[in-house]
Amino acid sequence: MSRSFIVAGAQLGPIAKEESRPAVVARLCAMMREAKARGAELVVFPELALTTFFPRWWPESQDEIDRWFETEMPGPETQPLFDLAVELEIGFHLGYAELTPEGRHFNTAILVGPDGAILGKYRKIHLPGHRDRQDWRPFQHLEKYYFEKGDLGFPAFDAFGGKLGMCICNDRRWPETWRMLGLNGAELVVLGYNTPLHYPPAPEHDHLQYFHNELSIQAGCYQNGLWAVAVAKAGFEEGCELIAGSIIVAPTGEVLARTQGSGDEVITARINLDRCSEIRRNVFDFAQHREPEEYRKIAER
């Protein structure tokens, strides 16, 4: 497969609490069709793309937790997305809440090939927010309560003619995420996010939410010489405003495409995985210039 291809980011507008999975999947399918029509070979959907961002509520029962989670992938309600991918011969990335047969809960993303096969899975490692109910907040951010920390590391998968990695939402703020993916050989990182515009513990930074999103992604790309497609669930969802600003970023850190609204919206760009070497063979030639023995504290608890 060619290492130069068109990639799409498929930003989602808000998903209502009572919106059904089939209704959401229909929205995803519509964007998959648009991505294909615009020449894309891979379309990236956001984090937890099948439901509203449920960690904003304190659950009253285990059932109320589990209703947000998928016990199989594909399942009956997500099968149409896989079928359409096969029909159109387009790959996709999807974030969803995963409940394993052992009863473990993860914030998960998968990479699916144009033949409908799951090529890779990632489980979110940097879970933000809090574990306890905090009634002073206008909304909760209970990811540490709903999910276990991911147990799959930061792998890069052979796919689309190169090496693809994934991370999810808050992971993108951490330089360690990008460095681990870079060291593992990722040439393209795909990720989704649900990021409230309002951050209750430090509201004085609310106006910087877009900036911090782009800054983290651009730095991660430049400092590791890799591409990224970063896709939001955006807009005013159940009383909570989520930032938009989905972007496709080059290994130079340059933003090549950006959404213009807060609803369902597709962006595309042609990417060439060979361009990673412009950075990796030069300023960030890791073998030549990294000094790992000086970084020990980074890996110590």
Added chain:
Amino acid sequence: MSRSFIVAGAQLGPIAKEESRPAVVARLCAMMREAKARGAELVVFPELALTTFFPRWWPESQDEIDRWFETEMPGPETQPLFDLAVELEIGFHLGYAELTPEGRHFNTAILVGPDGAILGKYRKIHLPGHRDRQDWRPFQHLEKYYFEKGDLGFPAFDAFGGKLGMCICNDRRWPETWRMLGLNGAELVVLGYNTPLHYPPAPEHDHLQYFHNELSIQAGCYQNGLWAVAVAKAGFEEGCELIAGSIIVAPTGEVLARTQGSGDEVITARINLDRCSEIRRNVFDFAQHREPEEYRKIAER
């Protein structure tokens, strides 16, 4: 001492190959006076601030190397800078080439208190460029030939009412530098750079040199919740154009002051070290949210 104070960045325009140390020190002293007049308690000078950027030439003899290095600090030619600091009661940061009594060569920076005492020393760890003569280049970048890798780690020093760290030029591009300084408690990082606008191995990125400088520094500040003063030696020096763009950056990643030219120029901003906690107690509360056991590869050769 108050944790809120005014800091100055003192950008240097070009230094000619034949310009004498006393002539350069006079330029530094003039900017130190301006910084003081504008209320600064600390003034930051760039990397290798006493000479032209000599690693651009292949040396013909050991003497030709050693002429660029200081064997004592202060020495007779730099003593006026220390004397003026004591007279004005202002601290400073200075980059210079250090030749130790054991004959070791380092790219070094020191932090000097308003009483003229050296409070801390750093030796550059990420040496860019090459070790061998490469005649295809319009100018050499022989830092790996002129200098040994620094042997002092990334310490943070008790100074100016808080914890101050240093790094030098290419160090600023590496997220590990900022993370090590952050983990060591730095609240303000001061640094200097000599960055050619033209990067011979990848000239297609020349127009991004300013962007990459700011991106790396802004990300380092935000992702570690610390302040930075980053100061250039700038302008057209011995046939080589150096980027300017000296900046003072807040723990939010926001640029609060920026030089407007490529010559000798002072910028100032009021910084408050207490603002680091806005970031460090929240999104980047390391104790709560870092996952070091997932980062092992970062510290492995």
